[in-house]
Amino acid sequence: MLAQNVSNNVVDIEDLSRLKSDLNRLQAVDVGEYISKLPRKKRALAFRLLNKGQAINVFEYLPPEIQQQLINSLHDGRVVQIVEEMSPDERAVLFDELPAGVVKRLLHELSPEQRQATATILGYPEGTAGRVMTTEYVRLQEGLTVGEALEKIRRQDRDKETIYYAYVTDYNRKLRSVVSLRQLLFSLPDALLRDIASDRVVKIKTETPQEEVAQLMKRYDLIALPVVDREKRLVGIVTIDDVVDILEEEATEDIQKLAGVSGGDEAALSPPQVTIRKRLPWLLGNIALYVTAANVIAPFQQVITIVPVLAIIMPILANSSGNVAFQVLSVTVRGLGVGEITPKDTLKVLRKELLAGLGTAIGLGSALAGLSLMWAPSGEHWVSFVAGAVMSVNVLIAVTLGTVLPMGFKQLNLDPALICGPLMTTTLDAIGFLTFLSLVSFALQVLP
Amino acid sequence: MLAQNVSNNVVDIEDLSRLKSDLNRLQAVDVGEYISKLPRKKRALAFRLLNKGQAINVFEYLPPEIQQQLINSLHDGRVVQIVEEMSPDERAVLFDELPAGVVKRLLHELSPEQRQATATILGYPEGTAGRVMTTEYVRLQEGLTVGEALEKIRRQDRDKETIYYAYVTDYNRKLRSVVSLRQLLFSLPDALLRDIASDRVVKIKTETPQEEVAQLMKRYDLIALPVVDREKRLVGIVTIDDVVDILEEEATEDIQKLAGVSGGDEAALSPPQVTIRKRLPWLLGNIALYVTAANVIAPFQQVITIVPVLAIIMPILANSSGNVAFQVLSVTVRGLGVGEITPKDTLKVLRKELLAGLGTAIGLGSALAGLSLMWAPSGEHWVSFVAGAVMSVNVLIAVTLGTVLPMGFKQLNLDPALICGPLMTTTLDAIGFLTFLSLVSFALQVLP
Numbered sequence: 001m002l003a004q005n006v007s008n009n010v011v012d013i014e015d016l017s018r019l020k021s022d023l024n025r026l027q028a029v030d031v032g033e034y035i036s037k038l039p040r041k042k043r044a045l046a047f048r049l050l051n052k053g054q055a056i057n058v059f060e061y062l063p064p065e066i067q068q069q070l071i072n073s074l075h076d077g078r079v080v081q082i083v084e085e086m087s088p089d090e091r092a093v094l095f096d097e098l099p100a101g102v103v104k105r106l107l108h109e110l111s112p113e114q115r116q117a118t119a120t121i122l123g124y125p126e127g128t129a130g131r132v133m134t135t136e137y138v139r140l141q142e143g144l145t146v147g148e149a150l151e152k153i154r155r156q157d158r159d160k161e162t163i164y165y166a167y168v169t170d171y172n173r174k175l176r177s178v179v180s181l182r183q184l185l186f187s188l189p190d191a192l193l194r195d196i197a198s199d200r201v202v203k204i205k206t207e208t209p210q211e212e213v214a215q216l217m218k219r220y221d222l223i224a225l226p227v228v229d230r231e232k233r234l235v236g237i238v239t240i241d242d243v244v245d246i247l248e249e250e251a252t253e254d255i256q257k258l259a260g261v262s263g264g265d266e267a268a269l270s271p272p273q274v275t276i277r278k279r280l281p282w283l284l285g286n287i288a289l290y291v292t293a294a295n296v297i298a299p300f301q302q303v304i305t306i307v308p309v310l311a312i313i314m315p316i317l318a319n320s321s322g323n324v325a326f327q328v329l330s331v332t333v334r335g336l337g338v339g340e341i342t343p344k345d346t347l348k349v350l351r352k353e354l355l356a357g358l359g360t361a362i363g364l365g366s367a368l369a370g371l372s373l374m375w376a377p378s379g380e381h382w383v384s385f386v387a388g389a390v391m392s393v394n395v396l397i398a399v400t401l402g403t404v405l406p407m408g409f410k411q412l413n414l415d416p417a418l419i420c421g422p423l424m425t426t427t428l429d430a431i432g433f434l435t436f437l438s439l440v441s442f443a444l445q446v447l448p
Numbered sequence: 449m450l451a452q453n454v455s456n457n458v459v460d461i462e463d464l465s466r467l468k469s470d471l472n473r474l475q476a477v478d479v480g481e482y483i484s485k486l487p488r489k490k491r492a493l494a495f496r497l498l499n500k501g502q503a504i505n506v507f508e509y510l511p512p513e514i515q516q517q518l519i520n521s522l523h524d525g526r527v528v529q530i531v532e533e534m535s536p537d538e539r540a541v542l543f544d545e546l547p548a549g550v551v552k553r554l555l556h557e558l559s560p561e562q563r564q565a566t567a568t569i570l571g572y573p574e575g576t577a578g579r580v581m582t583t584e585y586v587r588l589q590e591g592l593t594v595g596e597a598l599e600k601i602r603r604q605d606r607d608k609e610t611i612y613y614a615y616v617t618d619y620n621r622k623l624r625s626v627v628s629l630r631q632l633l634f635s636l637p638d639a640l641l642r643d644i645a646s647d648r649v650v651k652i653k654t655e656t657p658q659e660e661v662a663q664l665m666k667r668y669d670l671i672a673l674p675v676v677d678r679e680k681r682l683v684g685i686v687t688i689d690d691v692v693d694i695l696e697e698e699a700t701e702d703i704q705k706l707a708g709v710s711g712g713d714e715a716a717l718s719p720p721q722v723t724i725r726k727r728l729p730w731l732l733g734n735i736a737l738y739v740t741a742a743n744v745i746a747p748f749q750q751v752i753t754i755v756p757v758l759a760i761i762m763p764i765l766a767n768s769s770g771n772v773a774f775q776v777l778s779v780t781v782r783g784l785g786v787g788e789i790t791p792k793d794t795l796k797v798l799r800k801e802l803l804a805g806l807g808t809a810i811g812l813g814s815a816l817a818g819l820s821l822m823w824a825p826s827g828e829h830w831v832s833f834v835a836g837a838v839m840s841v842n843v844l845i846a847v848t849l850g851t852v853l854p855m856g857f858k859q860l861n862l863d864p865a866l867i868c869g870p871l872m873t874t875t876l877d878a879i880g881f882l883t884f885l886s887l888v889s890f891a892l893q894v895l896p
Contacts, residue, residue, distance in 0.1 A: 027648060029667055154633060163630055164612050181629065185598075186606055200475060218696070219477055221689040223671055240688050241669040247692065248666070251699030252782050255706065259778035259869075260771055268783025268797055275804035279775045280811050287768055287815045291822075294760045298823050301756040308749040311759040312742045315766050315877060320735055322770065323708055323870045327727045330707035334700050335716025349716055356723035363728050367735045374739075375746050421707075421869075422771045429763060 020049040028054065032061030044073040056085040064097035071102065080109040087161055088117035089134045089242070095122060120235065129213045130206035132246065133227045133236030138166040140193060142176060147189030149179070161239055165224045168197045173233040175226055177201060203228050206235060213238050214246040215339045254337045257417035258329055260286070264417065286422045293430035300437040307440060309376045313368070313387045317432050320364055321394040322425035328353060328402030329421060336406060336416050343411035350403045357399035365392035382447070383440060390436045398428055468497040476502065480509030492521040504533040512545035519550065528557040535609055536565035537582045537690070543570060568683065577661045578654035580694065581675045581684030586614040588641060590624060595637030597627070610687055613672045616645045623674055623682040625649060651676050654683060661686050662694040663787045702785045705865035706777055708734070712865065734870045741878035748885040755888060757824045761816070761835045765880050768812055769842040770873035776801060776850030777869055784854060784864045791859035798851045805847035813840035830895070831888060838884045846876055 023031050023046065035046050035058065047070055050058055059067060059082050071079050083091060083106050095103045095118065107115055117135040124130025138157045140149050149166065157163050166184070168177045177197035187196050203226045204213055217225050223240040253264035260282040266275060297304075297314075304310050332349065335341040341349060369388025376383050401424060406416035471479050471494065483494050483506065495518055498506055507515060507530050519527050531539060531554050543551045543566065555563055565583040572578025586605045588597050597614065605611050614632070616625045625645035635644050651674045652661055665673050671688040701712035708730040714723060745752075745762075752758050780797065783789040789797060817836025824831050849872060854864035 025648070027650070027668060029669075150633075158634055163633070181633075182611055185602060185611070185629075200473070202475070218692050220475060221477075223688060240671060240692075241666075244666050244688075244692060244695065247695055248699070248786055251696070251703070252786065255699070255703045255782050256775075256778045258703065258707075259774040261775050261778060266779050268779050268789045269793065269800065272800050272803035272807070275779075275800065276807040276811075279772075279804070280808055282775075283768060283771055283808065283812055284815055286771060287764060287812065287819065290764050290767055291819055293767075294764055294819070294823070297760045297763070301759070304756045304759045305753050308752045311749070311752045311762065312745045314759065315745070315763060315881070316735065316738050316742055318763050318766065319738055319741075319770075319870075319873060319877060320731060322767075322873070323731055323734060324727075326707040326774075326869060327704075327709050327730075330704045330709060331714050331716050331723075334703050338696055338700065341716045345717065352717065352720050352723065355720035356727070359720070359724040360728055360731065363724075364731055364735060367732055371735065371739055371742070375742070421774055422767075425767060425770070429767060433763070 016049070019046070023049050024051050024054050028057035029061045031058045036062060036066055040069070044070055047074070052081070056082055060086055060090045064094055067094050068098055068102075071098070071106075076109075080106065084110055084114055087134050087136060088114065088121050089132055091118050092121040092131065096126075124206055127210050128206060129204050129208040129210065129227045129238055130236070132210050132213070132242050133206075133238045134161045135236045136161045137224070137226070137234075137237040138163050139173075139234065140166050140168050140179070142168055142170055142194055144193045145189065146184050146187045146191045146193060146196065149193055150184055150189070153181075153184075161237070162224050165237070167201075167226050167234055167237070168193060169234050175201060175203060175228050175232060175234040178226065201226065204238075205230070210246050211250045211337075214243045214250065217243045218247070219339070250337060254333055254417045257415070258326075258333055258420050260420045260422040282420070282422060286426055289423070289426050290429070293426055293433060296430050296434045297437065300441060303437060303441045303444065306444065307380055307383060309372070309380060309383060310437070310440060312375050313372050313383070314433060314436065316368060316371070317387065317391055317394065317436060318425070318429045320368065320391060321398050321428040321432055322421070324357075324360060324364070324395050324398040325402050325424040325428055326421045328399050329406065329419060329424060332403055332406045333416050333419070336410050343407045346404065346407040349407070350400065353399040353403045354396065357396050360399075361392035361395040364395055365389065382443065386439050386443065387436065390432060390439065393435065394428055394432045397431060398424070401427070464497070467494070471497050472499050472502050476505035477509045479506045484510060484514055488517070492518055495522070500529070504530055508534055508538045512542055515542050516546055516550075519546070519554075524557075528554065532558055532562055535582050535584060536562065536569050537580055539566050540569040540579065544574075572654055575658050576654060577652050577656040577658065577675045577686055578684070580658050580661070580690050581654075581686045582609045583684045584609045585672070585674070585682075585685040586611050587621075587682065588614045588616050588627070590616055590618055590642055592641045593637065594632050594635045594639045594641060594644065597641055598632055598637070601629075601632075609685070610672050613685070615649075615674050615682055615685070616641060617682050621681040623649060623651060623676050623680060626674065649674065652686075653678070658694050659698045659785075662691045662698065665691045666695070667787070698785060702781055702865045705863070706774075706781055706868050708868045708870040730868070730870060734874055737871070737874050738877070741874055741881060744878050744882045745885065748889060751885060751889045751892065754892065755828055755831060757820070757828060757831060758885070758888065760823050761820050761831070762881060762884065764816060764819070765835065765839055765842065765884060766873070766877045768816065768839060769846050769876040769880055770869070772805075772808060772812070772843050772846040773850050773872040773876055774869045776847050777854065777867060777872060780851055780854045781864050781867070784858050791855045794852065794855040797855070798848065801847040801851045802844065805844050808847075809840035809843040812843055813837065830891065834887050834891065835884065838880060838887065841883065842876055842880045845879060846872070849875070 035043050038046055043066060120135060121131060136159060138153055138160050153163055164181045166179050167175055168179060170176055177199040178201045179193060179197040183196050202216060202220050206227055206229055213225060217240060224237045226234055227236045227238060229235050256266060257264035262278050262282055266278045365388040368391040369384045372384035372387045373381060405419045409416045409419060483491050486494055491514060568583060569579060584607060586601055586608050601611055612629045614627050615623055616627060618624055625647045626649045627641060627645040631644050650664060650668050654675055654677055661673060672685045674682055675684045675686060677683050704714060705712035710726050710730055714726045813836040816839045817832045820832035820835045821829060853867045857864045857867060
């Protein structure tokens with residue numbers, strides 16, 4: 001919002017010194033947003049107005065495509081300076097997007113230490129702790145006193161991503177314990193580190209999936225979490241700001257995948273072709289699948305000719321089963337996503353869903369039966385009761401599948417959000433139509 | 449998971465001393481989970497094994513109903529001790545759940561300072577910054593030096609929720625600036641606080657909704673955010689651990705509301721009656737609404753008798769429009785939820801959705817037309833093309849409503865997630881059926 005003030009007041013180049021002072025005074029994220037929204041050609045111009053510290057901060061908040069554009073239009077010395085100062089995890093994200101040639105050149109210009117840090121992070125697969133961690137953390141040797149530790153932090157750790165936790169390692173770099181800056185500050189200077197540091201360290205492996213990292217940090221209210229390799233050596237930390245982003249990302253994925261957006265990471269403002277690519281395949285796949293459901297109806301065209309009220313009831317049956325499915329999926333998938341439930345709870349959740357489903361089945365079944373009576377000609381009132389019964393059974397099937405399938409997927413280490421709503425509704429439609437039409441068809445043959 | 453080890457190994461009361469040592473050694477959140485899962489009668493027993501510090505920590509992690517049970521079964525001195533040590537925001541949550549009489553008694557026993565803090569927080573409406581903030585923050589006077597500030601923190605602020613940010617106020621308690629412990633530590637002891645503290649303070653008001661608080665902290669990568677009253681006096685801070693919970697809660701609400709779970713805060717393991725209460729009203733409301741859609745079909749029963757293939761096509765039309773609606777809603781509502789878009793972007797998003805929708809309309813329309821050809825008798829092939837056309841138009845209506853309605857709701861300060869999928873699918877069904885059946889009926893009259 002600050003950026004909007006800026007763009008309203010001072011885009012005029014005449015007022016350059018005012019713009020310069022504003023850009024250097026405002027929060028980096030706001031300046032980043034302001035620069036992102038400028039016309040392409042003005043971006044490098046505005047960016048050059050930033051002083052060194054602000055430029056480095058702002059750069060980290062720019063989207064990768066604009067970072068890349070700036071890299072191409074700034075002179076090499078400036079680029080190297082900025083990239084050198086980026087935190088290694090942000091740098092890894094940028095390098096992922098840059099052409100290989102540019103990455104190679106930039107890596108070459110970095111200090112050996114930063115080059116190593118970047119290479120380490122880029123070596124881990126996307127979506128793992130290794131990829132989101134930073135290598136800029138405070139490490140202390142076991143033997144120090146509190147005073148020595150504080151002095152070491154003051155002298156050497158100015159550039160670390162967080163100094164609020166320090167990790168104590170042995171001579172082999174193996175993680176031993178953790179101590180907070182708070183503990184250090186509230187201890188006597190000559191206390192021994194090993195006496196105040198806690199060996200109840202919550203830690204994760206480099207290959208831990210990022211959503212597990214986020215859930216752990218949430219569970220233990222941590223602002224940083226150490227990452228160790230297979231030899232239990234400390235290699236980095238994940239900080240809370242990354243976790244906040246991960247949690248939002250995962251929630252967005254859950255919502256969108258449930259709704260049948262593939263990958264589940266469409267931005268509201270992504271270009272139309274991306275939107276089509278993420279949505280149309282699911283829709284077409286689903287309509288193809290729906291052929292099965294429709295094939296179920298096809299043989300019964302004769303029945304529909306005899307009892308046309310079926311054509312009114314069937315969409316209601318389909319719509320209501322679909323709604324039940326979306327409800328149960330939203331609760332189960334989200335419960336799995338936030339770690340409230342695990343596949344071990346399947347029976348417990350199923351029991352609850354079936355009990356609640358019984359109530360829903362009776363409610364929806366009666367409602368459909370009642371409403372159908374309105375349309376059914378007097379000779380066909382029995383159809384309403386069949387409709388109500390089928391509705392009730394479909395509800396119970398919906399809650400069962402909506403519980404068991406995501407739990408099963410999770411158990412198999414697949415993404416439970418893949419059991420998306422569209423797939424469920426199509427399945428339920430097919431089951432509902434088949435039962436309904438078969439019963440009506442059977443009744444027509446048996447009834448006088 | 450640690451708690452599971454405990455419960456597997458040492459629930460046996462014979463091994464009491466082992467249990468006691470485990471319970472006091474493990475992380476508070478794990479012990480809280482362990483105690484919550486114990487049979488009702490054993491909870492107080494296990495809780496009494498905790499030493500004072502651990503008891504206070506564990507208590508904050510217990511769900512309010514178990515906190516209440518413990519309050520009833522522990523002796524008064526212990527209860528007061530624990531409640532006194534809780535952070536004021538956690539205490540406010542507990543007091544919300546306790547019977548008024550118990551609250552009154554406990555308030556009476558608290559120290560004046562803690563009583564005041566609790567009363568302040570309870571004075572703000574649920575879901576606002578005032579309600580989630582803590583009053584335990586570090587406050588510094590403007591005139592101090594860095595050394596004096598550090599000394600003051602060491603001496604007086606041991607119990608503050610975070611000491612990593614300190615807030616600088618004037619003699620009127622008005623918020624002036626903020627300084628991080630990091631800055632203090634890396635500055636010379638005789639530097640003046642006013643020279644190093646930043647007056648670019650991101651702050652919020654007590655009445656700011658919690659989701660805005662969370663979005664701000666995410667945007668500026670903060671671990672604490674100061675809260676001021678109308679006179680700009682500092683009254684509390686919101687810390688990152690609360691924000692992480694708020695973000696998850698808001699995401700869960702978005703997902704569940706979209707799927708038509710009222711309130712959007714159903715836990716996967718909530719009792720069946722809660723589930724029914726949260727889901728059935730929507731389902732029944734929706735089926736009542738569907739009567740409108742069905743009333744649209746009712747007058748056309750004759751047409752369906754003549755062209756029974758309509759009964760096959762209609763469910764596919766309904767299902768596919770519904771899928772499109774869920775996709776666009778999931779992207780728009782989530783985009784609004786995470787602050788990626790605002791109602792100002794309506795035209796931009798609509799333009800993108802319509803462009804993408806055009807592609808989807810052509811794809812789905814052709815698919816439905818093609819598939820319908822399979823079932824339509826040779827004399828009724830024209831019906832397939834009508835179906836395809838109606839499908840395409842319905843897609844465009846779906847993306848338009850799915851964009852404009854949530855944006856409009858947000859503009860009116862209503863919750864955009866209230867435009868839930870079920871409501872949209874019913875509306876789209878009604879529109880689609882009416883258009884389709886009218887066109888076919890018209891064609892039947894005109895065609896030779």
